[in-house]
Amino acid sequence: MTHLKPINRKAHRVADLAASGFNRTPAADGKDVVALQQLPGPPHFPLGCSLAFSPGWEADSTGGTAGLCQPVERDIFDCHLGCFWPAHVPDQLNHSPNWTGSCATAQKDWRKLDLVFPG
């Protein structure tokens, strides 16, 4: 449209309709197009799973385990020191300052870590 310049939104729709030669059945303003693309829903996480993903604790951002630390003992310290997973790993600041007292290298001596009961 060169002589009639659409200004408001209805004019734009009229112009689009005209441009497409009026053959398109009036889509309910594009809703049918959206419906066709099935937007992938977010992956499912069992309750109690935390959702921060760099990577996650129970599951990675895709809902699986391929993105988790390999093995998790490799990164125990970032969770323990940085309080990255305060509900999953005893944190060094409050609950158990010497949780890893006898475990300098988690991958080797993880057996010395203990289950902690806060409080």
Place this chain on the structure above:
Amino acid sequence: MLALRRREFHQFQGGGRDFLYLVPSAAVFELDQPGRAVLDLLSTDAPSEDTVVDRLSDRFPAPVVREAITELLNARAIGYEHLQDAPGPKQLPMMPFPLNTIVLNVTNQCNLACTYCYEYGEDKIVDTEHGQQSKFMSETTAREAVDLLLKESGRVAHMTFFGGETLLNFPVLKATIAYARGRAAEVGKTIDFSLTTNATLLRPDIIEFLAENEIGVTISMDGPQELQDKFRVFHNGSGSYDVVAPKIKELLRRHRTRPIGARVTLTSETIDVQRIYRHLTEEFGFWEVGFAPVTTSPQQQYAIGDSGFDRMLGQFRELGREFLEHAVENKHHGFSNVKDTLEEIHKGVSKAYPCGAGLGLLGVSTDGDVAVCHRFAGSDTHKLGTVKTGIDRAVQAEFLEQHHIADKTDCHTCWARPLCAGGCYHEAHVRYGTTRRPNLHYCEWIRGWTDTCLQIYGELAVRNPEFIARFDRDETRAEAVL
């Protein structure tokens, strides 16, 4: 050759350019010289395409004129004489139509006695003083209204508190908001609140509550002291200005979380739009001011006669121009009548009904009767059910069927019908005794005002298109919430 004839549109100028407002599609196009020339030719007779081409051959080359004609045909601005476009089918809204807003008359009592009040004056629909209506809405009824709203609404719902004087029943209002928030959270919906008040009962703790809970507030007020005190008086006749002025200023100072608007009722003796607007925005600091002519039967002495409408329209045009100058420099201006109409123009709204009453908006009386809107709350003739038993969908469908624009033949020739669609049901009821008649007494005024807004819209499209684009952003944000 096939004769060309004009279809329905309204031509206007803005910012030195020509525009077309097409009816009933409500599309706004800017017209260039060739297009304008073709339309001018068709204004008097019905020439064929070739005649038009060679009549304009001195001004424009043939291909340009042909192209202009095809574009005008596509936009339905012009059409072939023998191919009359059939009027659009009478499409009724799909049922059950989601409820968007519910207006609760939390009381039908008022501590003021405004002379022109439609709830108490001779034109009242429901006799609340001696009638068997309960004076205050109970908390249970209010809760049932919340449950009805959340049951029937989409993801976002709005609840407005009205009266009489809303704040006379503040305890129920407060409890209802808390309850509504909890219930909305449970069903995963969002709900927001607003209320209208005459500001006489504003107290610091109420203002604190309104700010804390982000409640939208509209103040009914008529302007400077002598205009306010002319009609908005207490039962003993004394003016309300001195009482409300300090309270409104305190409200505007303290309540920052939602924009606060004033609603001015214009009567035959108070038509001074400029001064009222100046007073309310500069003296008080209202964010927006909306004006509405008084709803009344013709024989009241405060009713605006024909000469009054002309004066009002002139003043509206002046304030409209001031709005335009502000909008061009992206500065805020509080004349809400223009802003609302501009938004509807920009969206290309083509209404089958004048407003949301009985459709997405319902009113609830103090006893829990659901009515078409808050002005009909409590009247049996316009009852659509009760909050307890829910909306009677059959009665609603019948109401919508009878009030559709397709049945208002007087409007079928008016170019402003996409935006007006016959005007307010209550005003038609007060004036003609039935809600089904269009408000023929203010057609000239509506067309004059719509034309003014279209001109403002056109000029803005030329001088500051960014201002108009803002309506798209609000729209997407609104849609995102929906």
Place this chain on the structure above:
Amino acid sequence: MIARGRLLAVVFSIAVPTLIVAQAPPPAPAQRPASPPSMAVSDEGIPVTDPVVVRACGSCHTRDDKQRMTRISDRRATPENWELTIRRMMSLNNVQLTPDVARAVIKSLSDTHGLAPEEARGIQFEAERRLIDFAFEADKDTNTLCSRCHSIGRVLSERRTKDEWTRLLAMHRYYYPGIDGASGGFRRGGPPPTAAAAGRGRAGGDQSGRGAEDAQPMDKARDVLSRSFPLMSAEWTAWSAAMRTPRLAGRWAIAGYQIGRGPLYGQLTIADRAGVVDGFTTESKFTYSRTGETVSHKSRAVVYTGFQWRGRSADTPDDQGTWREVEFIERNGQQITGRWFTGAYDETGIDITLRRVANDPVVSGTDVSALKTAASNQRVRIYGANFPATVQAAEIDFGQGVKVSRVVSASPDTLTVDVDVAANARLGPRDLAFGGSSIATPVVVYSKIDAIKVVPVAGMARLGGIQFPNRPEQFEARGVSYGADGKPGTPDDLDLGPLTARWSLEEYAATFRDDDIQFVGELAQSGLFTPNVEGPNPKRSGNRNNIGDVWVVATYNATAADGSVKPLKGRAHLLVTVPLYMEWGSREVGR
């Protein structure tokens, strides 16, 4: 296998050394320097009147003239949440309380500062430790922010004033400084999206008058929570007035369901428990209808807030309480629903419904859950209580098209009958009525098994067995009929209840080189998945743990009408993941 007992042994070792008689006010801890007096309570705070609580908490939480204590009066919460707070006071704020005093404080605060039944009903799954898919729909951002570390159920079990919500967030940021940054996401790192926007927003000059879009995530969450879950609510005002010790003593009929083992029915008697406020003891016997195995069970319980039953099994006097009971007592005192559960991660559970038994008959349920059309003499056992000695077939009513042809045997708690179902009987769930008592949809009338499905559709198991306990996952195959319209996924589809199927694992190929199936663990033909041990596995590339995600596939051979056998398959996703190194479960509630 780490026995559950070991966990509790650890508990006592922690609790015992703190055995200082609570009567004497705890000596003002030396190292607490003078600090500004704590701010006043909000004007809508709930007073604390119980002297035990005042004495236990009064040294830090000051009381005003209206008996309201700072922080405590501005909060309502479930018993489990109060326990978490009190345990934090003991572990991090060096408060010394004996276990008995701690339990008394939890009981008292849960009664005077608890949740009303309407508020608690929607989030019972939190206390019942169910693994379900739940999200706080009202605000996605708040849901994401809070469930980064713990379940959103814990947040929805709180009611606080706006200031109190703010102080809760401050507590998080004090104990976990990393929470502002990447690990918690409480605050956005750099300046807001555009510094200019912030400047404009701050000056309030912009059109919308609200610079809310660039508010910090934690502030947005606080606003949502303080508006959705304020301190006071009409429900609590009403309930706190009506609340009283429920009169539960007497006989109850048990109807329960345990995934993998099917329905169970029996009888239970509740008796008042001497010397314990709102205390009860139970004695019960129930039978798994599929196997006939009978279990007797004793438990001790306390009822909080007048409707929250919390019990622990007490089969022998010094029983460690391996089974826990979390139940919701309906207001009419005639029905109690909830979950009994055990296991290191509370994974093994029975969904329990108790109905009060007077002297007329009470129907609890049936052993089969599906009746086929055009089939006669289908054996059905009906369980309940007070069944009369002689029963006429006509007295048992399954609705139209289903006729009890013969009463095989009748005993006070079981009726065995044969049922004929007409060819044209309407498909769908049917109620069962007998002797003035009825039960909703115990059975479903179906024409044929169209498919099978596996529940839970998203299972989770945790490695364990060496240093940390493991979390097995029990799966179950259930029949599905597509109902009258014969089309899957329509509202008239019917769940035909459990059926025995062959079980197998399949690799869920999240990446091209997935090898999870060799390491995650074994799936028994009972549908019980037992995960592998935890720790780095040298035999796996990169020393990885035995984690992985796999399909759990059930195959069932359905015999079609013409006798031909058609294998039906259904599958579910199973995430086998790492253990938890912290056990936050409740240990004091219900003792």
Place this chain on the structure above:
Amino acid sequence: MKRTRASGALLVAAALLGANLLAQTRPASEGRLTGGNGTLYIGGYPNLVWIIDEATEKVVGTIHTKGGIPRRLNLTRDRKLFYIIDATQEVVEVVDIASRATLDTFKLTEGNKRVRINSIEPDPTNRYAILLTRTAVKMTDRVDIGPSTLLQYDLKDHKIMRTIDWPDGQERDQANLMFSPDGRLLYFLGNEVLIFETETFKQVDKWDLSNIEEGLGQVSVSFGGFGGLDTVYDEPGFLTTTLTIEDPVQHRRMVGVAHIDLNKKDLDFYTLGPAGGVNIVLAPDHKHAYGLESAVGRYEFWTIDLDQRKITSRAEFAGRPRMALKASSNGKVLYIYQAGHTIDLYDAATYKYLRTIELDGDVTTGFFVVPRQASATK
């Protein structure tokens, strides 16, 4: 603290002990590809920083930190000192690398007021330091979290000299700070580089990087990858780092390399390709850059020729989640570290795995590769 500290004298003994660690030592055969003759520094549990000789890949010494588990290492420009922040973010320790001795320790926490130091930036003369702090006060029944504040701290007298106001009043949780070589200017690095004089810390200038060129679109410069700004290879006053642009026409996001002269406030840059999950590090010669792309289940090494400005090779390798990349001082070896107690070595040309340096404690800080000649001349 957790364990009694050994006095300084014992440090040397501990260093010797550390020498015979379980490093996979192989006779230094001449054919073996090594990373060059620089020195590697990395901090770990329970309270030490390992010093590894790049040629022999053996730990040649350890620095025992007094302040507790090291969490952030901050190498001074002259490569002589480490400013170490401990795991509780409350204790700062200044360590002389050559003598491996602790020169100074300080903290601002007192009584129930904890002051958490998120980052520290010493001025070139080590007279004072800028601290990014946040206070957390524990009161009787509640806690109070203070705003994020910038402090100028006198390192000699251990006292706070002043609080620096945030530019345009906008409180930030992180701040990338850098002093000019002469210490007279302090740069606030970000899409808008704000320049402050260091007498009264008033803003004297601003350089808006976000639209440095018409048609280029929105630019965002990334300062500081893992373990803070890797300024080891840049001459003072200069910065080589990566940037991402979103062009206004096609709205595509592209990653590029920028060489910034803060003094003259000029930046020259070139784009490499579409922006994505690629973590790019520069080789010491500034002629090459190496990339590490990690997606779930797919890990790739990239080699980028900066002169021709194109990716010369890209190949998948058997990686793992949570990896960080550093190039060796001679650019021939790629170090993969972070999370765990290992530093894996890969051949930069063929991406083939070579070997692993094993440490006797898990890594808790960033990783510094310091070439020999740079540290020798100072």
